[in-house]
Amino acid sequence: MTSPSQLDFVTVDVFTSQPYGGNPLAIVRIPPGRTLNQEQKQTIAREFNLSETTFLHEHADSAAEDQWTVDIFMTSRELPFAGHPTVGTACYVLGRTARERGVSSGVMEASFNLKAGRVGLRYDCGKKTAKASIPHDVHIHNKRYTKDDLFALQPQLAEAHRQGKVKVKDDHAIVSIVKGMTFVLVELESEEALSMVSLAGQSLSVEGLDQGWDETFIGTYFFVRAGTSDHGVTKLRTRMIEGPLEDPATGSAASDLAAYLSQTAGEASKTFKYEIVQGVEMGRRSEIFIEVEMNEDKSVAQLFLEGSTVQVMEGRLTV
Template sequence: MVRHRAFTQVDVFGPGSGLAGNPLAVVHDADGLDEATMAAFARWTNLSETTFLLPPTDPRADYRVRIFTTGGELPFAGHPTLGTAHAWLEAGGRARHTDRVVQECGAGLVPVRVGERLDFAAPPLVRSGPVDEARSQTVLAALGLAAEDLVGMAWVDNGPGWIAVELRSAEAVLAVEPMAEHFGGGGGSALGGLALGIVGRWADPAAVGKDVEVRAFFRDGAALLEDPVTGSLNAGLGQWLIAAGRLPSRYVAGQGARVRRDGRVHVEQDGPDLWVGGQVTTVIRGEVLL
């Protein structure tokens, strides 16, 4: 039965003023919505992700969320985690703990720290380590690169199917021109096809206000998409490169320049936990009829 449901659209990982990060649509009180309706609404919003808030099934969680792209459901994604937590708190959600929210999603329980910004604890990688030779060649072809352009390549998959590629500089990252024909169908391992992230360091971080530059690519149907700012990818990159000693335990990633955004992702290793955070700004409040 169709009814009025609260709706919020937020900007995640922007510099604080909104409209420069990654947008997210959040449907509150999504009880009673079936999966087909959720998927149809996500296709209709045409955003990289749309989330649906539900009561938790785990007593340790404050809420449950289902995360949909235009092509299907994901067990976890980073900017939807922060954006949903922000929308839930702003709508009057009361967390069991004063300093954090606990989200239940397809990947399990994800803590979100509440402070000057929101930070999620990176979930364990479901696949890590080296990429086989055949797939490595496909990745190189998809990015229009040669083996000598790379510093390294690894699986950093925490749900969407990310393969990460480290390049020799941030400028090299910004210069990449991906080739859609090599990505296959769908978008990420959950949906089929490649989901690729690239990262490179800035030589003078103080001058640009960020330590590394990141880009993310996946295919959705016939379209090759570049995600504006990607929490799950940045989580995987941090887990890989901090452990490898190629990035410090605390750094700032920039993402979105090639798609006219200005995202900032804060990454921090704190003991056994890797925290990934950024600013969230509400842009739209209203109701949807679903």
């Protein structure tokens, strides 16, 4: 039995089926009737020291719906939404629910309540993958990120560009997937150029973002187009750098990039599909799948993020 001062937790690797691949995530289970304040959640997230920790508020056994409230914390702040914590927590709780009900095939539908809003979920009990309907309010900023700004943080790319080994575009789009979650999208010409990306000595700071969208997390998402499959799936290789840290799988950045590419493709009322491979340079290969459904006015109607998860640890923590 768990004592009143303890909580159960698991850690999982997200966007992979191989233990110790993908992006690690800690999931803290909060029983019905139990509460934690913001300071306690932030302290626990710092203790795990992963890119994100989620707090899964379990519902009572008598609950009529498969619906959970989930809070997402970095080591330094709470996030309204993040992709790999959403998919990872969905795979964990819905996989557990499927086992408890003896269900091994078919699709289970459920939802999460996040700070960014309600997220619809579909769990494939056979494939053991979760597909999340991602909250989005896509905003392409008027400001562009210049090549000089990029080179100030990426000296290896700057030197390779100076020597004519790679070509880097003059400027790059800055896109928010929702308010509070923003990425500079840097397209590179080859995987060789992608390999030259390095950690930055400081976190990215961009002045002059559009009003109302300027209080935000901001990371740099580097990408290379890797062709198209026979089924029309666009393949991308990516890396996400946030100052001195690299993330092996970033669902929010992948969603941000997929939304931007779909909006700028110039085709309305179409569904775009993407297969994104990230984390290779870290030795933690991650596979992220995204579908973007477009409206007639070329805005994003729906965005779905999909992946698998494998559990690697479990235990109890003291509050």
